[in-house]
Amino acid sequence: MKVKGAVLCGGVGKRLRPLTYYFQKTMIPIGKRQKPLLEYIVKLLKYHNIKNLVLLVGYKHEQIVNYFENGERFGVKISYVVDSPEYKGTGG
Template identity: 35%
Template sequence: MKAMILAAGLGTRMRPLTDHCPKPLLPVAGKPLIVHHLERLAAAGIRDIVVNVSYRAQQIIDALGNGERFGVSLTFSVEETPLETAGGLRQALPELGDAPFVLINGDVWTDFPLAQLTLTAGDLASLVMADTTDFHRRGDFHLDARGRLHAEGEPRLIYAGLGVIHPRLIADLPAGAIAKLAPLLVDAMQAGRVGGWHHRGDWVDVGTPARLAELDARLRS
């Protein structure tokens, strides 16, 4: 199975840290945040990885190279302007191929066991979900007792920025489209084609300088 790491965002919530450094390269416990993903993917046996880049793209490409020193093989999907999540996936489809792939947001950290990521036959996506937090009390989706995700229902959980996607979910988008992933996921949920896991372990949305500093201190200790 291949993987794609989303790393094309502008990092506006991380300013001023991202004024001169793209968010995926911000250091956490002595290494860039994205390197934590690369090393964990390699440990799970997932070594063919696509990274989409846009803001300060060349910095990321120069820093990571071909990925060999991290035990992976990297391909970069360069976006002249960020295409949002679904648009970025659509542009990267030629590199991702026809099989389901792991999708990871570049600005999260989690101890979810990546080797457990699978996609049930007939599904278009399966998402890792986490408990709601102070910064996102409403949550995103409802996970039922059968492990199926729904756009409506209670209680709600947060999409943890990690999952498995089937290329068919985004294949009908036109190339170069700027498109969000959430509406496509909702359509697939309404068709009964999205599963999920409730991860009760460690998960952090590394979206602000304060949360970055907190994660850095915790991992160092």
């Protein structure tokens, strides 16, 4: 059975300010290696053999798309769904 992973990463991240003035919240560097939080999530999904991912993005989504591109560098396939500005903050 093929499993597709969906990762929600579209919010503004107001509670993480001032970091989110510059970074998209899932792109904040963490840990010793200072890799984006989302990179750890992508690698964990790959470890569990979930290699087809859909990232639901919105605020500063360009940072995510520029970093992950199509996912080839991480051994996964990534596609993107960009949130419509008219629905911001509604959870849908």
